[in-house]
Structure formats: C-alpha cells, structure tokens
Amino acid sequence: MSTSEAATVIPIYDPAVAGKAPATSAAAPAATAPRKFPIPFFRRSDRGSRCVAFLDFLLRIAAFGPTLAAAIATGTSDETLSVFTQFLQFRARFDDFPAFLFFMVANAITAGYLVLSLPFSAAVVLRPQTTGLRLLLLVCDLIMVAMLTAAASAAAAIVDLAHNGNLRANWVPICMQFHGFCKRTSGSVVGSFIAVLILMFLVILGAFAIRKR
Template identity: 40%
Template structure:
C-alpha cells in the first residue's frame, strides 16, 4: 500500500461496538428517518382536534349560559323574558357541554403522551375507549341539533311568508 492510499483510509467500528442509544438512530436512518412520523402526525392532529372541540364546547356552554333577553309585549308593563334556565333542555345542554369540556381537558394529557411516545398503544387505546362512550349521545344530539336548525329555517320561511302576505294588503 502506498502512502497516498493509507492517508485516505477511514476506520469504521464494528456494528457490535455501537452504543445502544445510537442503535435507534441507525434504525431510523435505515427507514428513511421516519420512525414514528406517521403516528406522531396522527397524535398531533388528535391533540389539535381535542383542543378545538374543547374551545367549541366551552363557547357553546358560555353562549347558552349567558343568553337572556326581555321583549316588550304590547306595552312596557307586559314583557316577555327568555333565559336559558327557563327550559330544562337548555339547562341540560349547558351541563352536557360542561361535562364534554371537562372530559376533553382530562383527555389532553393522554393526547400529549401519544405525541411524545407515538408508538405507545396503551394511552391511544384508553382514549379510544373513553371517546366511544360519548358516541351514541353525540349522534342523538347531532340529530336533534340538525332537526332544530330545520325548524328554525321553517320559522324564517314562515316569517318571510307572513311579511310578504301583509305587504300585498
């Protein structure tokens, strides 16, 4: 071997001499550096959805809980007062949204664990089981809300129809 060849030779240690901590880095490099990338992305999306649902639930509860209006009926002495606590359905809505918000606050740490350890199955399974307990309730409530919006649209059509009928007289 000439002196030129000896100067460019690089010594590579045996694979058995690689420390244990570096073995996971080497394994990640073999898989294109994507060890847990998909699972971490799903976990981050899960966290963001939980955060958005928490904000939405608390906004819905706060909006309903602070709704109050007084309208004069014929004269100032006869007034119609409406508040969320006049109807048990609205009270239930505020309480249910509070419970959903509380559940979402308690589930956020488990969602963070899924981000930090994307390969961990236990926290993800726990979130799955706990999320399923609200499934039937959410489907029924969603149907009720849609039916309520349909009723509101029908009232809008009725008001417009009455206004048009009065205008023609």
C-alpha cells in the same frame, strides 16, 4: 546407546529468531456501528405514529373551542320582550327548554373532557408505542361523540321549531320576536356540530392508530 531410549531435545536460544515477532495478520478495522439512541422517542419506526398522535393532540385543542363557546352561548341565552307596557313581558331563557339545558351540560362536559385528555394525548406523542392510552382515549371519545351528537340533534330540533314553528300544532315561530335568543342558540348548535365532526375524526384516527400497532 540403546535405540529404545528416547532422544532428548534441548532448545537453543537464537537471538536472531527471538528478535523477530511472529507474523500476524493485520486486524481489519472495526466497522462503525450506527448510533442508537436508548430513548424510544428517537426511533424512526415510530415517526408515523408520532405524527398521528400529534395530529390527535391538535384536534383536541381545535374541538375544545366550539364546545366551550356553545356551552357559554347557550347558558347566556336570555331575552325579555316587552309587549305594550313593561308590565306585560315575555321571556325566553335556555332552561325553559329541557333540550337546551341538556345541550349546554353536554357541551360543558365535552369541553372539560377535552382539556383533561390533553395530558394523555401528549403522553402518546412522547411514547407512541403505548397502546393502552390510545384505547382509553378511543373509548372516551366514542362516549363523548354519542352524547354530544344526541344533545346537538335535540337542540337543532328546537331551533328549527323556533324558526319555522309548526302549523299543524298551531305553534308560531318565536324567532320573529326573540331575535337575539334564536341567534345565540343557532350559533351554538352550529359550533357543537363542528365539534362533533372533529370528535368523529378523532375516533377514526384513534382506531387507525391502534390497528396499525
């Protein structure tokens, strides 16, 4: 046989070798991956933002009470004083003072806004990563703070004039006669300023949440 011819290798079947499976390295057990929730409500990174949003929701409910009470108390401020006879009467009514009329309307608008803003605030609690709703609420809160502060300040000036009068202008204090009227309007002003403080805290809270995002 010539050396140039290639040698032919015939495989021989060996049952002893075939019965043995090739040694393979044992597969390492797969590490258990941490459970992830597809819903963003359960993300731990949003826990702090959700707490801030929930506090925002509660403060809106807290501010609704004083504004509604101030609007109702001012709108029902009406007292008639009889002097000597029933034919000579003096009457004090909230719409006799433009400042009180503006005060009542501003409180009513703010109370309505706070009710309408609750669904948006609840949506922010469920999805705290939403920045657009936070910005919308922040702008509206700023408008309400400005309007309510102006109305409460104007009403406070009239209440002070009603209690103390003005000697230089010869304006006597009417609260010496109209006790019920002054009591209702004074309580309304106090409640409105409480709502102003809550709204200011809402603005600070909203700005902090947006800056954090």
